[in-house]
Amino acid sequence: MMSVLCVGAGGFVGAVSRYGLGLIPLASGLPLVTLLINFTGSVxxxxxxxxxxxxxxxxxxxxxxxxxxxxxxGFTTFSTFSLETLELIEGGQWAVAGAYALASVVLCVAGVLAGKLLARTLVPAA
Structure with missing residues (x-):
């Protein structure tokens, strides 16, 4: 039961944080807030x-x-990323959609690597 509560509490914090960051207005054809949320979550x-x-x-x-x-x-937004990518495609913005999808995948995989390297630097091995 404690495991379920831990996941639920973390999900709440992550979802509320994502919502709050999503309110930041950034003028761009690229959904930058979603990209930054996904990258940060990956790290x-x-x-x-x-x-x-x-x-x-x-x-x-x-x-x-x-x-x-x-x-x-709760924080990362892959489903939002997918919807935004499809909406860009449906709006005829193929190049922006492709750039967004490529940047999302590359940055988020790099983010996981960066997080792992950071942990190796900061956390002493047992």
């Missing part, structure tokens, strides 16, 4: 996953569930 999930694997006792299981499954799951 966090990479760091948490790496920290948990480097020093399994440093992060309690509940903390990993809160951060990785709950917070990052």
């Amino acid at each position: 966090v999930i990479g760091a948490v996953a790496e920290a948990a694997s480097l020093a399994p006792t440093a992060l309690p299981r509940e903390a990993v569930l809160f951060l990785k499954v709950g917070l990052c799951g």
